[in-house]
Amino acid sequence: MVNRKVRKGSVRQMEARTYIEEHRDEFVAALKEWLSIPSISADPAHHGDVRRSAAWLADHLTATGFPTVEIWETAGMPAVFAEWPAADPTAPTVVVYGHHDVQPVEPREEWHTDPFAPVEQGDRLVGRGASDDKGQVLFHTLGLRANLAASGASAPPVTIKLLVEGEEESGSPNFAELLKRHRDRLACDVVVISDTTMWSADTPSMCVGMRGLTDCQIDVYGSATDLHSGSFGGAVPNPARELAALLAGMHDADGHIAIPGFYDDVVEISERERDLIARLPFDEEEWLRTAGSAAVAGEEGYSTLERLWVRPTAEINGMWSGHTGAGTKTIVPRSAHAKVSFRLAPDQDPLRVQQCVRDYVTANLPRGLRVSIEFGGPGVRPCASDLDSVGVRVARDAMSRAFGTEVLFTREGGSGPEADIAEILAAPLVFVAVGLDDDRIHAPNEKVEIPLLLKGAEAIAYMWDGLAAQARA
Amino acid sequence: MVNRKVRKGSVRQMEARTYIEEHRDEFVAALKEWLSIPSISADPAHHGDVRRSAAWLADHLTATGFPTVEIWETAGMPAVFAEWPAADPTAPTVVVYGHHDVQPVEPREEWHTDPFAPVEQGDRLVGRGASDDKGQVLFHTLGLRANLAASGASAPPVTIKLLVEGEEESGSPNFAELLKRHRDRLACDVVVISDTTMWSADTPSMCVGMRGLTDCQIDVYGSATDLHSGSFGGAVPNPARELAALLAGMHDADGHIAIPGFYDDVVEISERERDLIARLPFDEEEWLRTAGSAAVAGEEGYSTLERLWVRPTAEINGMWSGHTGAGTKTIVPRSAHAKVSFRLAPDQDPLRVQQCVRDYVTANLPRGLRVSIEFGGPGVRPCASDLDSVGVRVARDAMSRAFGTEVLFTREGGSGPEADIAEILAAPLVFVAVGLDDDRIHAPNEKVEIPLLLKGAEAIAYMWDGLAAQARA
16 A cells, blocks of 8 residues: 555655665765754854854755755744745645754763764764754755655755754744744645654654643742741641642542543544554563663553553652751741643643643642642643644655655654644644654764664655645545 | 648748748859850860859759769760758659750840840840750759758758759750669659740649650652653652652541551540640630641641640651752652651650551552651650649649649640650659740740749749658658
8 A cells, every 4th residue: 555655656766765875975974064063052152053053054955956045033043944846836835844953962071972073983973963953854955855866857846845943952932933923934734843753773653743741830838937846746737748648639549640620631542543552562671671660650541652652641840848958857847849740642731731730739728828839831732643644644655665664653752842833834743753762862972873864865755756646646 | 622732741831932032032143153154065165064064063952952962974965963862761752854954056146145144134034044944953952942941851851863964955865874874873753854834924834745756767769860751751650759649648638647557556635634735725826826827737636735735746847859949850750758757645656656657658659669768766755644643743732832823734745855764764754844935945035934933943842842741641
């Protein structure tokens, strides 16, 4: 089935592959040049480098052939926008999202090589940003050139709009505003995100969802000062005890979240996706070793991967109260505090969840205590791709051709701004990415597997043809 | 009833009172001299002063007439022992306990006068140790002299053994050893403790019990490091959540302690003591203002004073886990920690309670977490006096005569080494004290009410006669 559909109007497989292999060294050399620019958006000392990185990418995109290349300024660091219209004006339009800023390098002393002097070690390229996200942005230029080379055309089969932001590693503070400002120019039929990972080099996969996130701090206040537990203990409310009860009451005995209304908008995972997740070669023992944990835990009725990917959580990130130093201090503490974050599943709305948590806390606080609950902003919405959407089907077929094997589905337990992109641009999301979980993104000695970047380019070469063919069909 | 019993063989009331009034200034002058010695046992820089304080007291007791006065060395600071045998060798023997060391004075800047330059302000004497405990030790010498003056005898009606330790404010680390070493010389029929308070200047009272204490630190360990809650949240146990559940589970909805076996040895308060406690002029609103708390709380079925005095507690003194700084850190913390102390009611045994807590924690910890629980030593045993014992009856009658009004009963919610004294010396405890809760002991501007010290002396003058008379009866 895969081959039948994709071959309609597709580029010739051997020619795309040959083009990519012949241009491997040129591609790696360009990537190394880009990786040499320390575009750390979180560090004001490197903001000049982030601008240099944007300029480098703009030049590279121009050299690739994009007729339109622009630096888009924001209140912070600039994004790069490039557009290459399809020859056929009725062809679909794709927005490709990535980012050109990188994480800080601390702890610097744990790097075995200079993070900004990228080196090839066999098939690997080591350097900050190699996987997250410069390598995954750059395979799009190689893939597009391969598409053109294989088809012999001078314009792509779909209109490509590349949007590469410069503040993703700083929480994308100006990105939603940028999207809204340029909503018209970013009009599209599908959004391709290349900033995630696949299951493994042997098991290519596509991400089809990410959890959302909202977090809060709960402060419980009792007496005006810490009280001597001999003089007052047992007869005044203890904020630490009542906070512990509030926190403990957030789950029932089966690990379900017991906050009223919390699950109201959660979409149950489909049996089809469950089956596909179950087919992933997940080694729970190995995963536990990675976690450094002695046992799995979580919600009854769900597998570990389901708990990580499709189920919401309520997680205590921190708590503190009273005496935390050495020795004994027999007090009733005056206050107690906790930080709690909630990973959200589609279609939970962070603001609605915030209201549920607020109501739960207010309803369960005993007399005589004061409580404050503050949320750290509006939160991040969860997102999910429809497995039957055109974008997901075409991307999966393209990945299958590139990798020569079936492509499975994963999700991400973490959270990103992707839901905002889909919402603002009113287009479905498709994640096409070739990073690996062991790429050490955000950590010392980040690397990327060069052969996987080339497979990513190849998949993109097929995918643009596939989208155009689907539109014609 | 009070008068009939006490008057048998009693000293003449007017003569005792007159003696005390005539010697007031001399008594206050001596106390001021003693208070000038900064005998802070917790501060090594003042250990020479603690020794000077012991020497001063020894001299003063010799001058009072005690035929035997000794400095008893310990591994730390010295105690003072003095003995004055009764003329009648069959008369009862009393050990009087107090201490000559004092609390540190920090915050020094909050004192309005020099803490070691005691000053009279009307009827008050202000200075560190005025109430806790030098004033309350010294009224015994005045009381004994008044007894002798009123009866015209040259020896007391009971054998008096004064034991004044020098490390009470440092937790009495060597006191049990001292008691055991001198057990024979301290043989007695009753132990009188003068180191507590009465209800108020208008409502004289006797303490008839103190809560015990044991405390622990609970450490819950999960993964080897903090884990990213996006990558692991929902599928590994969260130590903070499980610790919150452990802590919350220590109480049921009615405020009873839910640790199995915890109440096994708790003696229910008698209806008689309940009635007596209920007669105390307790102003709950005023008490809440002192606590700075908006509401009372605690165990169902008990009044505030009962909760404070006769019921055990489980109080979280501190807890901490994960991220406690500013902002958000979406982690599953690697560990979580709490300090919990338990106030104990008669006849709970701290070691048995420790075992109950240990069993509870072990039984309730989920799979995949490690827990450690460490107790801060063997704990402090609770103690209670029998309201119908000879010592309590005689002391209450003596207090009633001195104050000219009925004497009620109180307890202390706090904990001290008194149970050890009773246990090691195998004698019942009687608390005779005239401190007030507003004496600011352990705080800046400690004071004592001089008229109450004189009433204490007067009560003691009657009490020794009363004990002798009871023994003869």
